[in-house]
Amino acid sequence: MRAPDTNEILLQVEGVSLAFGGVKALTDVSFDIMKGEIRAIIGPNGAGKTSMLNVINGFYHPNHGAITFKGRTRARMQPFEASRGGIARTFQNVALFKGMSALDNIMAGRTLRMRRGLLWQMLRYGPALAEEIEHRHRVEEIVDFLEIEAIRKVPVARLPYGLQKRVELGRALAMEPDLLLLDEPMAGMNLEEKEDMSRFIVDVNDHYGTTIALIEHDMAVVMDLSHRVVVLDHGVKIADGTPDDVKKNQAVIDAYLGVTH
């Protein structure tokens, strides 16, 4: 696995804590994501992984701590600000517009980059048309990249799960994000679908240079894909390092296999 070229920090999480009433989801978690790397967040069920992603893209607001993204520190941010800022994500359960075609779903990912207003779009004339053609071109590049030419016009509800996940990845890519958050991109997939998805994740990182943070349960996949791994357990960071380091870490082994206290 090739390490990222730069040592520039894209995202810094500092002392983040998050609680829902009395339940502590995250406790004083700090880590960073380098520009151009694939960073995995792993941990047993309920460790706070998805909460962490939700904090990063502004869906949850941390009770303590700060997040620095592209050099700007902030405590509170709305999700749309995050996506405007260049953070895109996919979800644990597929969240696509079921009745729309794969193409339209990915096109939806371009919404934030469209300059013309609703009226122009409805007229679909002149500058609006030119803009749509340009966006369509970008979408087609993604369609080509993800090898989903054959399902362009198919309503996503009719697609198998693995392909739906791929369309969702496509929609996230359409935003041309600086940071891509993938919440269990391979959950529920068969072996072949997993291999395909792994290849696409590596390709995205390689081809577009996109920084990726991913949550995944399949350890083999995590160890193969990621440059560095953060391990959470009960909302606390218990390890952080290269896949090899993490694999040998006793705390991690205990967290996964369970120990008698």
Next chain:
Amino acid sequence: MADGGSFDTFPKLLLRNAARFGSRPAFRHKDLGIWQTWTWTQVAEIVRAYAAGLQRLGLLPGDTIAIVGSNRPKLYWTVMAAQALRAIPVPVYSDAVADELAHVLAHADVKFVAAQDQEQVDKVLSVSERVPHLRKIVYDELRGLRNYDHDRLMAIHDVIEDGRAALAGNGALGEQIDEIIRQGEGSDISIILYTSGTTGASKGVMLSARGCIDAATDTVRFDRLTDNDVALAYLPLAWVGDHYLNYAQGLAAGFCMACPESRETIEQDLREIGPTFYFAPPRVFEDMLTRMMIRMEDAAGIKRLIFNYFLGIARRYGEAILTGKPVPLAGWLLYALGRMILYEPLKNVLGLSRVRVAYTAGEAIGPDLFAFYRSIGLNLKQLYGQTEAFLYVTCQPDGEIYSDTVGPAAPNVDIRIAESGEVQFRSPGKFVGYFKDQAKTAETLTSDGYVKTGDAGFFDEKTGHLKIIDRAKDVGRLVDGTMFAPKYLENKLKFFPNIKEAVAYGDSREFVCAILNIDPAAVANWAERNNIAYGSYQELAGHPLVYDMVAKDVAEVNRSLAEEKVMAGAQIRRFLILHKELDADDGELTRTQKVRRGFVAERYAALVTALYNGSHEADISTEVTYEDGHKGVIAARVKIRDLQTSGSTGVLGKAA
């Protein structure tokens, strides 16, 4: 003999087309969702630049360049550019595993490889130390290759750009390229096509430029193909069919080759392009029909009614109308109505609306399947050919179409049937020899210059058309000397929807017997409709009513055999329905689903013995492998059914 005039090499034809058809489309390729078009003029310019680029990389006349990938304009241009330099293109099957690829690359001494994408580049790199002469790999798609070591890699795009720049800066270079093209001779080896190697190690079939062009010019005339035609180039590049039907005919006629977007989109691309010339193996036609029928099952009642009614009309009048035979006025009117509401929309959905000429070949096509497509007005024909002939040996002319023949000899082809029953031919496109294999070449050619096909066949008395019955080595004789062609019988049996697999025995025996597999889907459906209860496949297969039904099918086969003098003696006297499905996991079928006749005979020796010793049932127990790998034993008592032979004078049912 037909000729391409003074155009005896493909590069010369390309220049002719650029002059004659200038702004007409030569290639199309769907890229990023949009069909891109290149005219003949553009292609000629690109190929010249590409050739200059390749020459600068060191491709010399007589060198070989392998081409691995799917149908992409740039890969076709590689063929053209190589031929322009009098180098020899060697297309390789893109799904070949690394070992096969290594064998071909090494055997052909390739100096260059043109690969489509990262997958193919990886494969070539992984075997590169076994290909000593390999200098450079050029590739079409950059994706994933950005970080590769580019010492031995170069994008085709960059080769063309480099050539273009060099041509612009140096007038002498262009002159030199043009001179090489002018020097090209008809006797040059135009291409080496490696056989797929299903029958042993793959052999490199060398074809001459003149031979290729003459053969293609003949069939272009035969089917009246022009620059207004369009073909979807989706067949494997390394297969003679693609090189002939698309590349050679495309250049000879000046028609447009449309390259699909990807392997998965062929169906949609077919619909968008609407080719006028179309080839597909029978399997593709069968899949199309099955998909259509399944969708019709789900349609509303009224639609099904219309569908079935007009298909009936088509069956009655379609063939006659297509071949221009007289039809009663009412029939003609009904057919015209059917065309409007069913046949044309149907063909449109399948992407076959504009097809003028469609061919199928490769294996036997079921008569019902064949008749269906013809009846809705698709001019589907059969051809028989092989790589050594540069495809065409026979083909059916318009108006003389039969599902069970492959037609009379193609233009300028001589065919004869050898003593042994083997089909032999001489044709304009006949191969020059196998690359680096003098012995095999000598083995394949007769002393008077005919090519042995290895297929057994005979000329049908009624039509004068050739019928191919089996591989010559599989054709046997009954004790009384009657010719016995197992695959011919098996195919006839398998055309019945109830019969999934058939294995016929008879070589050196007194009569012919068959072991059959019922088609579980078709027969289960039938059982459900007729309230026949059964617990398992085994029970269903042994059911007396199923036997009755299958016996009718076999009797039907016998009747059709009785009509053919050569085959009448080889009717099926006894058959049994096997208690389990033949399966590749048990070694009974090859991975490509072909029956391994010898193996089945060994495994079910007890049953074969029973077929010939007159008993009416036999016990058998066999080991089976389940999908998860563990093994079990199936035991069964299998019944044997006797049949009357029809029409012939032979003693009836001696064993009964």
